[in-house]
Amino acid sequence: MKAIQIIEHDSGQKVRWRSHSALDEPQCKEVQLRVLSAGINRADLMQIAGKYPPPKGASEIPGLEVCGVIERVGAEVADWEPGQRVSALLAGGGFAEKVNVSASQLLPVPENWSNETAAGWLETFATAYLNVFQLANLQPGERVLAHAGASGVGSSLIQLCRESGNELVAIVGSEEKSKFCLELGAKTVINRYQQDIVEAVKALGEVDVILNPVAGESIAKDQQYLAQDGRIILIGLMGGRSGEVDFGRMLMKRQNLIGSTLRALSSTQKGRILSDLWRDFGGKFKNNRIKPIIDKVFAADDIQQALDYVAANKTQGKVVVKLAEK
Numbered sequence: 001m002k003a004i005q006i007i008e009h010d011s012g013q014k015v016r017w018r019s020h021s022a023l024d025e026p027q028c029k030e031v032q033l034r035v036l037s038a039g040i041n042r043a044d045l046m047q048i049a050g051k052y053p054p055p056k057g058a059s060e061i062p063g064l065e066v067c068g069v070i071e072r073v074g075a076e077v078a079d080w081e082p083g084q085r086v087s088a089l090l091a092g093g094g095f096a097e098k099v100n101v102s103a104s105q106l107l108p109v110p111e112n113w114s115n116e117t118a119a120g121w122l123e124t125f126a127t128a129y130l131n132v133f134q135l136a137n138l139q140p141g142e143r144v145l146a147h148a149g150a151s152g153v154g155s156s157l158i159q160l161c162r163e164s165g166n167e168l169v170a171i172v173g174s175e176e177k178s179k180f181c182l183e184l185g186a187k188t189v190i191n192r193y194q195q196d197i198v199e200a201v202k203a204l205g206e207v208d209v210i211l212n213p214v215a216g217e218s219i220a221k222d223q224q225y226l227a228q229d230g231r232i233i234l235i236g237l238m239g240g241r242s243g244e245v246d247f248g249r250m251l252m253k254r255q256n257l258i259g260s261t262l263r264a265l266s267s268t269q270k271g272r273i274l275s276d277l278w279r280d281f282g283g284k285f286k287n288n289r290i291k292p293i294i295d296k297v298f299a300a301d302d303i304q305q306a307l308d309y310v311a312a313n314k315t316q317g318k319v320v321v322k323l324a325e326k
Contacts, residue, residue, distance in 0.1 A: 003061045003096035004303065006048050013304055014048050015095075020061070026100045028076040029267075033068030033086070033101065036326065037119035037297075038094040040310050040319045041065070041152065042213075042236065043263060047092075048307065054092040055264045063094020064263065067109065067118035069326075077103045085109050089122040089270055091263055095303065097323065104271025107278055110286050115326070120318035121292035122274070124152035127262050128160055129277045131233040132209055135258055138166060142208035145169045145201065145225075147218065149186060150177035152293075152318040153235070157211060158184040159290045160281065169207060171197060173313070180316045184293070201225040209233070216240035219257065223249050231256045293317030 003020035026032045044062040046052035086106045093099040109118040149170025161168040162185030169188045170181040178189040206227035216239025284290040295317040298306035
């Protein structure tokens, strides 16, 4: 079996395809997939940079979501069978020819989706759904703000909020991304290079839920336009690990700051998130009311270029690497 190996990168090369030991047989509640395509996420970049080790017991191979064909099923797997094409949410191991995953972390692929489309949605939609709809307990009529609105998670959240009837404000870094978010259904878009975010959001009114992958100095700014009983869900550290928090404002307005990572959750927890996401929005995916936004597809041999493209913040939606035809 071939898989990505993280290497020294004096020349700028950070990963390379190399021979890897064959996978064990899937455990009783697992399936083994032949990977067709794999999505790239910022967590992969962090792991490759040595800043985000995989959870205990997870594969050391990066890759958190794939589309694949089931080749083997464990003894206690009843709902899936060999030959089915599925999307899988992983704790690691996706950048490989094969991967084992708990059957609870699978969802069916709508018939009209390509393998690349089916590889580029579970991590971002599950992240958006978990953090805004479950942890923040988004209520009807509440307003949401998404930093990095044109990212994979941002574009997923825009669509979920559009279908739930919740107004969303997207923060972006270019006019091209502004147009992209408005077309997806964002109510308002703020270009952080052309507008003062705090003043622009205050002019709209307060927001109830903020999805923040930035951290750093952004948290204190977010507090300035966060409503009474508002919730900031922190999911990333793009702006740095440290920054100020106005605890007085937090107390007086009963603001909540919640840290969250999807990757480290148990198979049972991930399975519940996927099940709830499909229950609430599965029909929208099937009829293409909601769909993964795939920015670019790279060949397997070009995976380093794909990683660099994501790192450069050029994306509008997801980047996917194609490993096999079928």
